[in-house]
Amino acid sequence: xxxxxxxxxxxxxxxxxxxxxxxxxxxxxxxxxxxxxxxxxxxxxxxxxxxxxxxxxxxxxxxxxxxxxxxxxxxxxxxxxxxxxxxxxxxxxxxxxxxxxxxxxxxxxxxxxxxxxxxxxxxxxxxxxxxxxxxxxxxxxxxxxxxxxxxxxxxxxxxxxxxxxxxx
Amino acid sequence: xxxxxxxxxxxxxxxxxxxxxxxxxxxxxxxxxxxxxxxxxxxxxxxxxxxxxxxxxxxxxxxxxxxxxxxxxxxxxxxxxxxxxxxxxxxxxxxxxxxxxxxxxxxxxxxxxxxxxxxxxxxxxxxxxxxxxxxxxxxxxxxxxxxxxxxxxxxxxxxxxxxxxxxxxxxxxxxxxxxxxxxxxxxxxxxxxxxxxxxxxxxxxxxxxxxxxxxxxxxxxxxxxxxxxxxxxxxxxxxxxxxxxxxxxxxxxxxxxxxxxxxxxxxxxxxxxxxxxxxxxxxxxxxxxxxxxxxxxxxxxxxxxxxxxxxxxxxxxxxxxxxxxxxxxxxxxxxxxxxxxxxxxxxxxxxxxxxxxxxxxxxxxxxxxxxxxxxxxxxxxxxxxxxxxxxxxxxxxxxxxxxxxxxxxxxxxxxx
Numbered sequence: 001x002x003x004x005x006x007x008x009x010x011x012x013x014x015x016x017x018x019x020x021x022x023x024x025x026x027x028x029x030x031x032x033x034x035x036x037x038x039x040x041x042x043x044x045x046x047x048x049x050x051x052x053x054x055x056x057x058x059x060x061x062x063x064x065x066x067x068x069x070x071x072x073x074x075x076x077x078x079x080x081x082x083x084x085x086x087x088x089x090x091x092x093x094x095x096x097x098x099x100x101x102x103x104x105x106x107x108x109x110x111x112x113x114x115x116x117x118x119x120x121x122x123x124x125x126x127x128x129x130x131x132x133x134x135x136x137x138x139x140x141x142x143x144x145x146x147x148x149x150x151x152x153x154x155x156x157x158x159x160x161x162x163x164x165x166x167x168x
Numbered sequence: 169x170x171x172x173x174x175x176x177x178x179x180x181x182x183x184x185x186x187x188x189x190x191x192x193x194x195x196x197x198x199x200x201x202x203x204x205x206x207x208x209x210x211x212x213x214x215x216x217x218x219x220x221x222x223x224x225x226x227x228x229x230x231x232x233x234x235x236x237x238x239x240x241x242x243x244x245x246x247x248x249x250x251x252x253x254x255x256x257x258x259x260x261x262x263x264x265x266x267x268x269x270x271x272x273x274x275x276x277x278x279x280x281x282x283x284x285x286x287x288x289x290x291x292x293x294x295x296x297x298x299x300x301x302x303x304x305x306x307x308x309x310x311x312x313x314x315x316x317x318x319x320x321x322x323x324x325x326x327x328x329x330x331x332x333x334x335x336x337x338x339x340x341x342x343x344x345x346x347x348x349x350x351x352x353x354x355x356x357x358x359x360x361x362x363x364x365x366x367x368x369x370x371x372x373x374x375x376x377x378x379x380x381x382x383x384x385x386x387x388x389x390x391x392x393x394x395x396x397x398x399x400x401x402x403x404x405x406x407x408x409x410x411x412x413x414x415x416x417x418x419x420x421x422x423x424x425x426x427x428x429x430x431x432x433x434x435x436x437x438x439x440x441x442x443x444x445x446x447x448x449x450x451x452x453x454x455x456x457x458x459x460x461x462x463x464x465x466x467x468x469x470x471x472x473x474x475x476x477x478x479x480x481x482x483x484x485x486x487x488x489x490x491x492x493x494x495x496x497x498x499x500x501x502x503x504x505x506x507x508x509x510x511x512x513x514x515x516x517x518x519x520x521x522x523x524x525x526x527x528x529x530x531x532x533x534x535x536x537x538x539x540x541x542x543x544x545x546x547x548x549x550x551x552x553x554x555x556x557x558x559x560x561x562x563x564x565x566x567x568x569x570x571x572x573x574x575x576x577x578x579x580x581x582x583x584x
């Protein structure tokens with residue numbers, strides 16, 4: 001039976017016991033994404049953390065409605081992403097996208113994807129790929145908005161600093 | 169005469185297929201698109217192998233034959249739904265295009281009964297397919313008219329309590345489904361049409377889910393426009409029918425401009441062909457029309473009454489069997505006599521996508537999602553459902569296979 005290759009135990013575990021579900025404060029951006037094919041929905045928040053260098057994903061929280069694949073994917077994604085710098089996290093997201101577009105031909109890299117490798121079987125079911133990608137796309141969108149918001153804020157602070165500086 | 173399902177199944181080559189590692193195909197997704205009998209497939213082949221040419225504009229023999237096939241299909245479609253004559257039958261790409269045709273043409277009207285503006289109202293229902301919602305939303309946005317709708321009751325019927333307040337002198341058009349593609353509910357079109365006509369409004373019927381499955385007569389329904397689509401009634405994709413009363417088609421402005429729909433063209437203006445050609449711009453789906461004609465012949469020979477009776481038995485069997493599944497809730501009327509051949513349901517703790525995935529693993533093809541009726545799903549507080557839909561080739565044994573597979577899905581996802 002193919003079912004077990006699609007619904008691996010890891011996926012079912014995350015589905016039954018999702019991590020990081022439930023919206024949390026504080027956050028820098030909140031997005032709402034839907035899958036118009038099936039009506040699955042996710043509301044997702046991202047909080048960035050200033051760690052000196054590259055901005056770090058301080059928190060990802062979400063509220064979602066959908067099938068086991070989309071629910072488990074949101075859980076695995078948040079688990080993988082929190083604590084990584086934005087560029088590191090984007091690399092993971094790109095790798096997950098590559099896996100989903102591989103039609104099942106790609107051997108997933110567990111070092112990069114962690115529990116995300118369990119979704120390799122989903123890539124063989126074209127109708128389910130969007131389920132697996134829903135929360136990742138929402139995260140990318142929210143992160144881009146968070147980075148944007150921070151840079152606007154930084155510019156504002158800078159502008160204020162210049163304005164406030166004593167005249168030469 | 170009753171329907172001999174074993175004999176019918178022999179007409180559908182695809183039903184011999186095995187899927188997902190050797191499971192026999194159990195196709196329960198006919199409300200989405202139906203399978204095609206050999207007779208229709210052969211009609212398409214024969215058209216391309218022997219008669220292919222463009223219509224109405226070729227003076228050679230093939231052109232005559234192709235035109236005869238295309239216009240012959242129009243005559244058949246007219247007879248199939250009780251139209252007064254074939255000039256009332258407009259071929260479209262599908263029913264979505266048919267509904268859009270009326271909505272856009274109304275938006276083009278600068279005078280007369282089709283002209284819309286602020287204060288005018290279009291009435292639809294909460295159980296419509298997106299195809300019978302969005303074109304009216306767009307029309308209202310273009311014209312300033314107001315969109316209103318019938319709600320639905322908890323048991324999946326139209327809520328007619330407020331009909332007197334809903335259909336008034338302001339109503340220009342009432343658009344509703346003959347049969348819901350989700351709930352299966354067969355709506356009281358005649359009753360609503362009589363109220364609409366008394367108020368001076370027109371009635372458009374989305375018959376995509378009824379025309380394939382039961383005898384439909386536009387006069388009995390009291391419709392002014394009625395649309396259906398070939399691919400849900402054993403015919404090919406790419407062609408649908410918009411029927412309209414001749415005097416209305418005469419008055420309705422054109423929708424798409426192009427070849428074939430004109431009478432005469434100058435550089436600064438044009439005059440238009442009489443209906444139905446006024447609404448058929450460009451080269452039409454000619455082979456598909458021949459295929460649709462074959463589908464109409466096929467269904468007529470079996471008999472729409474027989475198909476309806478066969479499906480009634482399947483629905484009764486399915487409702488009974490589904491009632492025995494713990495945690496399963498059927499949407500729509502409990503009485504098989506009140507509904508057509510589509511049954512949607514939810515299963516506690518198992519998302520419709522996951523139900524349909526497990527069913528697919530058992531060779532059972534159903535549809536999961538909102539079935540292009542998102543507002544209706546919201547009305548019932550759900551985001552999606554699983555839908556099984558039947559046709560003349562389905563058997564009670566297939567229904568049982570589905571019900572067994574639903575129990576498998578419950579076992580598979582039920583663990584903790």
